[in-house]
Amino acid sequence: MSALMDGIRGNRFVVFGRAGMDMFAAPVGTKSEHADTFHADLGGSSANTCAGLVKLGSEAALVTSVSDDAVGRFCINKLQHYGVETTYVRSVGGEYRNSLAVYESCIEDFQNVIYRNGAADFQVTDADVDTVAYDRFTALVTAGTVFASEPSRGSTFRAFDNAKAAGLPIIFDIDYRPYSWPSAEVAADVLSRAGEASDMIVGNDEEFGFMAGGIEKGLDKARELAQRPGRIVIYKMGEKGAVTFADGKEIRTGIYPVTAVKPNGAGDSFISGLLASVAAGHSLHDAVLRGSASASIVVSKPGCAPAMPDTAQLDAFLADHPGPTGT
Template structure:
């Protein structure tokens, strides 16, 4: 466990996965099909995690590829705007495209239309990973989407191998998106393999259930993964909070109820809040709670990257909100 915690406390994260462009209907409450205005900002799970980390005082570098066009440059510019290191972002020409998400700030009948045709982030190669100086980082974070297609899948396993040789712990956000995968069977097999390679696994009850072959088996799957010495698993259950499985313990934590305007971005913010809080010296339980608070902050505001809280915003939220529900 010390390798994992020491790596997180090093506070220099290499993040594998995509950057995307988000377009969200404005104002809050309007449906996408009725909107006359959309706001644009950075999106994509791994890019969101990077922004969340940097806003909370960590260092984060995104390792991905973007398209050689205006949208690819938009994403790179927004990453730089938020302070994310872009050294390892490869620009790919041709017909590959950055992902686009079009959504709205509403909970009732929430719609998120995602364009992933010819996704450029799947074009990261093993050679690209061999160019990364993993020794410059203290931990590696991967979101599950990178495993959905080749050459990105092999490249990510290569990155994990290279990171291991550099002595870095692997942090894995399961982040299962069915639309990215050729079949559920392939996804379950590959995500399970990724889980076995990881030191910290974060996922929700549906994702662990999916890996186990049934939602009712999800918690047993999480416990099975957590049984490996030195590994930590965080099993999220939405409104029911989370269970952190570590060293044979089960640490139960609740959530901070808020008036949500959208459901997306919570998982990315949770991950950033958890890691940045451990790095800042908070206890594991408090760090999980701070991650939960970050998730609540993000769902209460439009957008994903722009909604990620700073340390000041997070501390103010905690000071003004009573203890979480359990």
């Protein structure tokens, strides 16, 4: 575990996965089909994670492809606005397009319409991942969506090999999105392979259950994956908190209840809060709680990247908010 924790404490993350445009209806509570106004900002799980990391004092570079058009340039500009390094973001021509999410700030009958046809982020190649100067970073982070299609599936496994050769630990957020995959069978096989290659695995009960072949088997799957020496597995259970498996121990932590305005963005904020907090010197137990608090902050505000807290906001939330509950 020390190599993994040392890599996280190094606080320089190279992150693989998509950047997209989010459009969310305004004001809060407005259904998308009744909206006159939408706010646009950065979206995409890995881009959100990068924004969250930088806001909390980490360095983060995103490795992805974006469409060579106004939306792709919007995403690059927003990444730079949040302080994310875009050296390894490549524009691709043709019919490839950035992902677009159209959603609303309401919990009841929440709607999130995802446009992913011809996704530009799946066009990351071996050549792209080989240009990354891995020795500039201390840990690799990826979301599972990169594995849903070629060429990004193979190129990201190649990036894993490159990172291991450079001594970087691999942090894997399962992030299973069924609509991105050709079949559940392919997804279970590929995500399990990615998990086996990783040093830290983060997912929810449904994602671990999916990898195990049934939600009732998810906790045992997480426990099994954690048996490899040096690996940390974090099993999230929504309102029931999380179980962190590390060094043969099971650490149970709760959540910070809030009045949510939407459900999305929580996972991206959790992992950025967790990693940045370990890097800032917090214990693993406290870092998981800070990740949970980051997730609570994000679901209580409109948008994803703009809702990510900075360190002062996270500390203020923890000082003022009751919790954690659910352990």
